[in-house]
Amino acid sequence: MNDDTIRLATIGRILRLRWRLLAVLTVLGALVGYGASAVLFPPRYTASASVLLLGQWEERELLTQVDIATSSSVADRTAAELGWSGVGGGELRDRVTAEAADGNIIKISGTADTPERAQRLSDQAARQFVEFAARITGGGTGSEATAAPEALRKKVDEAGRRITDLANAADPGRTVESVQARTALEKLRTSLEEAMTKLDQAAPANNKAGMVVMGPAARPGDEAPPTTTQLVVGGALLFFLVAVVGHLTAARMNRRLRAGPEIAAALGSVLLGTVDVPEERGAHQPEAPGPRARIRRLLGVDTRWDTPAPQRSGDEAGRRIRYRRVCARLREQLPAPRRLLVVVPYGDEIARRAAGQLVAEARSEPSPASSSRGYPVLRVVEVPVDRPTVPDRGPESGALVVLSAGNWTAEEVGGIAEACADGRHEVVGVVVAGPVRARATRSAGHPEDHPTVALAVHGRATGDSV
Template identity: 45%
Template sequence: MNDDTVRLSMVGQVFRRRWRLLLVFAILGAVAGAGASLVLSPGYETSANVLLQGSRQSDELQTEARVATSSVVLDNAAEALRWGGTGADLESSVTAAVADGNVIAITADADTPERAQQLADRMAHEYVAFSTQLAHDTAGASAQVQQEQQDALRDQIKATNDLITQLHSAANGTGVESVQARTQLEAVRSSLNEAMIALNESESSSNRTGLVVMGPAERPAGEASPTLLQLVVGGALLAVLIGVFGHLFAARSDKRLHTDAEVGSALGTAVLGTVTVPHEHRVEVRTEHRPRWRVLLRRLLQQDEPWLVEQLPVAESERDQTTRYRRLASRLRRGSGPPTHAIVLVADDDPEAIAGVARLAITASVNEPVEVVTDVPAFAEAVAQLDLAGPRPVIWSTFDPRPPRHRTVLELVEVSPAMPTVPDVDDVTGVVLVTSAGTRTAWELVGLSQACADAGHQVLGAVLVHRSSPAPAKPAAPPSPAVPSTDDAMAGMP
């Protein structure tokens, strides 16, 4: 896991180098949001309020809210509206909740404002009718029994009150016991009076159980949230955020090596040199093994080049680049002794490494002829792209006869970094590994080193290639004003 802190510049780098991929993410997220709107978007929504008269308990109000969306009320509303559906079809479009002040709010949604208003009003009307009918059906059977019970309780309270009066009159003494008895009798009388008041209030409240619709539902002026536009925009933004965080997570978990010291330590050898390759010299590798549509798709989505690898802001001058490559070629000859016959090992997904080998071969050809044995077609393309003066290396195929050993021979070999296999080549001085910065992990480099040892070749060193942006074009120097010759000046004089 990479321990580097995720900086804001890295987020900007994701947008700058992966903006096409993020745009595709945004389009896919917008399409997903549009699809989700079919399920999540309620359309047009409005509410109708029903007031329950009388004192109500909280559990009673919750029961009334369930009654408001019961199957009987839904079936009656569907039958009255005649929209061609049943009550079960309206169940997902209607909700009821308890509001403040004994109010049941019935909320309905539909695809048009008119239908939403009609559904809310009809549900409120059917709920009031059904609840009223329920109250009348149950009240008729128990009203007489309840009235008889209340009358009997009232007579019992009156008889108890009369008995208390008689006992109070009998306890007319002046002693302490008489005073205490009268005090207790007065307390009992007060309790009976409170019970009588509660009985009267209960009787009056049982007669105030009506339901009243507090007015027609308002016609909605716009769609309820979340709307189609909100879901589309939200889906696009969410997809972009997922893409950005996915890139940042990949950056945090990146284990590829970027510096000379890290690459040399993983290979167990020295880094012979560090060179740069301008981005304009980059070539596509192994296109013949991939369908063309896949190559074009990778280029369109900017997947053909890594985004995490830092590019040098400006390419070196031509003189500095030539100096670096010349010194590298000199180290190769001095390290192995003339004539040089080295295997140059590159990964099959590293186009910058091939461009670096092409520049190295051209630079080495200045002092003595260089021949390159390879079957990599991208190498010839990279040599052709380099606009440099001087001789070019002679390119041989591995099926051609071996060139004589009196000149420098570089045998360019592509291997798979996942399972590298170095070919058996006789009479070679060693292997030079050319890799781009930030493309290989430590384990991949160890695997390449072990593949060289398995083939019996010595690793002479490594060459690290850095990407750089092309240098800005220098403005053309303004032409110097023509100075007339002495003869012309004198010819024009009087």
């Protein structure tokens, strides 16, 4: 796992080097959001109607009315009145909501696929709620609410007149029985009048159950969330963030070897040093055939983004000093002059150019046994990391492995070491190459040696001689 700290520069490098892939994934996320809005979340519109509750109401009583407004009984009555095909009371319960507002107001909201249906749903739900609430409280609506008390008053008045008639028709004599009868009738009339008075006094309390729909619901003009625009933007943002987090997670889980000592340990050899290779614009890169490789190149995923940014290099003389020091350490590792194979992973352009420069520097060094030049004698071979094959031991006896940091895992590097062992070559050393940014201007006394590098690299995994 890579434990490097994630910085803003890392995010910027992802955006700069993976912008094509991120753009494609963002557009894909927008399309997924649009598809979700059409299939899973079709456009919805919400309209609201308000019901005013007359009288004094406590908070718990208002909450009870809210539950009644969203009950199955009200939903079934609403569905029966609307008569929408395939829409029953159970589905309307999911579309109708209610809440208690300030001022003894119950706000009933209905959601439908069109503004007209949403308006009709909320109006009908409010109307059915008022009728149902009046029924369960024992009251009525319209003329029924006032007809019953008026009929009762008429009956009481009629009873009072009958009592008066009976009292007048009693024995006009002053007998005890007649006096008692008249007294009983007067008490009965007084009791009826008191009962009617109490009934009139209790009438305002009964009006508590009165409810009034405060006009029709306003027709909605905007969609209810989540809207199509919200889903499209959300899908694009989600895919973009997942892509960035995926890149960061892959970088954190990257097992490619970055440090020279780790690479030398994986090869079971010693690190001879690190060398710099100037970046070249338009340098040849091995291209894999096939449509998948073309898609990778089109999306920009065929190049690594998580490698460190190349540092600015010194002049040509400083870089050549590093190569000479590597050749000097290599000669110290060899007991006697001999030929060596320079093993380079296939596709590692930085390592290939570094190997060519090492060959050129080795040729320019004098041999300790004679005045001739070319010690040690190096030959470059490129081996594929998936199935590495190194030429058998022959004129060359030993291998020098050159590769770039951050491109190969421990298993791949170990496979190269095993291939060298199979060819009976001892890995005498490891050289790590890193890209650098060359200066724009060069001194006149140090010409470029790129032509020499290009001529030095001809070997392949087949073992053909230079």
